Amino acid sequence: MMIERLSHSVLPLKIIATGAALPPHCVTSAALDQRLNKPAGYVEKRSGIVHRFHASNEASQAELAVAALNNALSLHHLSHNSIDLLISASAIAVQALPFSAAHILKLAGLPQGTAGFDINTSCISFISALQVAAGLLNTGVYRRIAIVSADIASRGIDWADEESALIFGDGAACAIVERGDGRSGILSYLMETYPEGSELCEIRAGGTRRNPRAGMSDSDFLFHMNGKQLFRQASALIESFLRRLLAAGRLTLAQVGTVVPHQASHLSLEHMRKRLHVTPDTLIDIYRYRGNQVAASIPSALHEAATTGRLSAGKPVMLIGTAAGLALGGMVLLP
Template identity: 65%
Template sequence: MPNGLTPIKIISSGIALPENKIESWQLDIKLNKPKGYVAKRSGIEHRFHAKDNDSQAELAAKAIHHALETQHIVPHSIDMLISASAISVQALPCTAAHILEQSSLKQGIACFDVNASCVSFITALQVAAGFLATSQYQRIAIVSADLASRGIDWQDQESSLIFGDGAACMIVEKGDGTSGIITYHHETHTKGIELCEIRAGGTRKNPRAGMTDDDFLFHMQGKKLFRMASSLVEDFMQQVLTDSKLQLNQIGTVVPHQASHLSLEHMRQRLGVKSEQLIDIYRFRGNQVAASIPSALHEAIISGRFYGQPNVMLIGTAAGLAFCSMVLIP
């Protein structure tokens, strides 16, 4: 085992998308904008939005089943399920329980949620590695599923153009020790805590404490958020590289949160990530919140840009304001 490596192996991946495909020109009409406006402003050609009665748990289960079928994995071999979603199905019980109910996985297995907003999947991968290290659990399914469209504020032009729905699953084992996590780094800067939020759904905004319909919608102060993230991300990236004892040119593939067209361009222009390193699925998915990073990772896997690479970086920003990254050997 390489020195300092936390062993974990991704053995299969899968995704699921709602049937409802939304072309950018359809949003031009919805928002009463000239043809081509949304595509130009958002950088998205199409994305997927769930219907009002579609189930988040069912979408997550479909992603799990895709991952199982891809590598012919027996459902009963999974002994832990982690839901790594930004928005829960309901306050209680946990979203993982709802997903287990809809899936073909074995009843009685351990299941729980890891919620770190848009970087939930990276955090869950680190948590899974810890459980696998105990050898009490042998095979873990991590699934992220978010229906971002449910929280879109169509009066807010800045944020309403960027979101899509989806789910992605990774199935992991401890492996033989040749693959694993080199470094995991997570920072939260609460000066940005109100720059990206959904206020309702917890104890802060509810019928007794007081709430409005607007509190259930996604709110983002985009310009302030981008400025703050931009001022911090270069130092964050340097810390990740320092911790991993690697240079950026030693990273074969960079899998970022598909936050926005501007954020991906910032990675290219300011952080120096080359286009051939970067996984960019934003034009065809939009920002899928927590499902964004594992969906992009699935794309890296199926396009031959994960296995065989010397090192892979997962990186993203999230509400909080949080930054999270992992460097691993596939």
């Protein structure tokens, strides 16, 4: 349904380019059957994934981010010199210090002195970054902002934990945004955090909590998830969250043209399809061929929507996801 008249103001924001990048190594679920000594078809049946991409142990997260940035710039014939701010919106940092945007800027070929900073709300970092970017663009401080999400989730896989080991893939995606002319923008944004679920999905090391002085083990650097409990908690919250997100934009679900969810798992996507009653064309699903790319999932799915003609002016797009924290994030925008 086209939105011709709005009963409230839109926070101006225009997505002028998107891009994505993948590591070169494609990992099929059939190959994981063999690696894990499982019968043929086991991994695909359990994970819902045909294949995903994993970076080598030596690969650079910053290089993957730059590849997505360059893809967005080249696809839309934009100059590196036109970017005046870079936001890294990833779940896992390159290192504790300095911030990941500095590592990306070092390789990106943007003008010397280009500003950069990180935003991390785990798997929904990209949604948070879009909201922050819109605020900055509307103050006039910046004119054109690149938001890049890059995660190498495979490096934190605990292969002994089957529940989480089978779902992750690596990748990066980018969106380049401007203020625009006011005809496109954010209709509503909502983020909520329920920290009682903070230990259901975590990597304990990498900060001050677990380190050589505070004490740590090798497993503290790996991904840990209580998937069943996390799914139950998120499922109990998501419907009311969705109602509040739509109400903030004075919209109904029927008015949303495209849904871009976090590609968390095949169960989460199926749950969303059933609860939202949306068609396959409406809901962007790249999970079978990417897996869960953590923070890169939502912008990768957004790039898929853009390149397959499912972003149309006047038709609201909803970005939505859950994340470690436990956090819920959503945004409805006019592209």
